[in-house]
Amino acid sequence: MKIAIVEDDINMRKSLEIAMSDYKEFEIKTFKNAKDALKSLDDTYDLVITDINMPGMDGIEFVKTLNGKFEVIIMTGNATLQRAIESIHLGVKDFLLKPFDVETLVAAIKRESEVQSAKKKVVGKTTKKKNSGFLGTSKVLEGVLNIATKAAKTDASILLLGQSGVGKEVFANYIHENSPRIKKPFIAINMAAIPENLIESELFGFEKGAFTDASEAKAGQFELAQGGTLFLDEIGEMPYGVQAKLLRALQEKEVRRLGSSKSIKIDIRVVSATNANLIEKIKNGEFREDLYYRLNTIPLHIPPLKERKDEILQIAESMCEINCKKYDFTLKSFTEDAKETLLSYDWPGNIRELISVVERAVILSEGLEISSEELFLQNRIN
Structure with missing residues (x-):
């Protein structure tokens, strides 16, 4: 089992390296910060163990950037309830409080290993194709996947349509994994989960001093997805004022951080999703018609269960x-x-x-x- 450990404290990092070297079933690679880890993480890794409080990109932001591609165990010495809840919402399975003994960490790793083994086994039973994330198959599903596979080979914008809970993010991930961009990031962002006043900075990033709490510069989701796929879930919930900036970014293939006069070129593929009736929203003046057609090059209707x-x-x-x-x-x-x-x-x-x-x-x-x-x-x- 190949494991990445991200820890900024050199003493803690070295201690974990030494302690884990006794367990020959684990291949351990350590990184001093999240950005270094992101440069090296690939499909050969099975698990990520990360601290929360780190300079630059903290552990929560790191987990958001990983976007479910890896299972994660978080370790921290000064956890708050809010941080714990936030990590759980991001799908983190274990939350270890420092100091902990190495046996506690190994037990958490072995629990995760057993769950991963079970997932691989059942996915292998249900499909022989590269239907990543799908736990079942049917003629209806195969029909939709056939269209998704064809669309994935191109850079055309795809709009996933269907009821809540049908697996739109799984389809978006499938499209990414069957595209030429597979080795680049897959970044998902849910419009409905972000406060309206933060959506613009989350998408496009900001420079230090751009607003009161901007103590350091931060890259937006467009930059983090560079070369890969950006999945915009619940696109119908995007504020009308931000829609024009999204349209410009897609048309010009560049973004500008808040507080910056410099544009940044982007090379991404956009997949969006909604369970809302966008045509009705257009009629009601809640969604831009020009953005709708930009996102809807290939509509993909996902049937209910x-x-x-x-x-x-x-x-x-x-x-x-x-x-x-x-x-x-x-x-x-x-x-x-x-x-x-x-x-x-x-x-x-x-x-x-x-x-x-x-x-x-x-x-x-x-x-x-x-x-x-x-x-x-x-x-x-x-």
């Missing part, structure tokens, strides 16, 4: 296995009644809801078989 019935049991069984590994349970399975219930339910929350239901059932079920009642869906079936 209820139209992809063949995937339901595949996803459920895969997530059951993953969660049993995650919580160190004996492998569980679904009864025939439970399978019928899963197939009968309408899944208004789509794949996201299915994943949540399965995790809950794995945790709360009493025996090795998950019954229909233990899915807690009986009163919600249409």
Whole structure:
């Protein structure tokens, strides 16, 4: 297992190098800051362990930049509840408080290794193609993926359309991984998750002194995605005033940080997504028509889970296995009644809801078989 450790404190870094050298099953590479790590991280790494408080790019910003490409364990000596919550929202699996003994760290690494092994196993079962992130397959899905694969080979802008929870970010990542830009960054940003007054600085960056709290310069998401793919999720939630600046950036292929008079050339591919009706938003004066056509070169409609019935049991069984590994349970399975219930339910929350239901059932079920009642869906079936 190849592991990157990012720690700015030289004493801590060297201590970890020495302590971890006793574990021959781990290949350890250390970095003194996040920017150095980003230059070297590639697909050969299995796990990233990082401090939070570091000069330049801190651990939270580092995890945001990694954008789910690597599993992450965070270590820190002065954690706050807010920092812990923020890291969990970013998908961080373990949060270790300094000082800790090396056995605690090794135990966290081994837990992560078991979960990764389970994921690789179930993904291998469900697909032979490079369908990264998809835990099931169906004729409907393969049809959409066929279009996505063709579009991925080009630099055309793609607009992913579909209900919440259908896996739009998984599709965006699939497009990136099947494109010529695969070795460059994949950066995802959710418009709905960023306060309106921060979206512009998050996208385009800012110079030191650009506003009151700008104590140092910061690169925006466009710069961080240089050479790769920028995924703009919930694009319909972008403030109208920022839309014009986004359009200019896409047309001119350059951005300008807040507080700067200098433009920076960019070479990125944009994939955007929405579950909103953009045509209605255009009619209501909430979305720019010219931006819509710039983003919508290739529209890709992702069907809801209820139209992809063949995937339901595949996803459920895969997530059951993953969660049993995650919580160190004996492998569980679904009864025939439970399978019928899963197939009968309408899944208004789509794949996201299915994943949540399965995790809950794995945790709360009493025996090795998950019954229909233990899915807690009986009163919600249409």
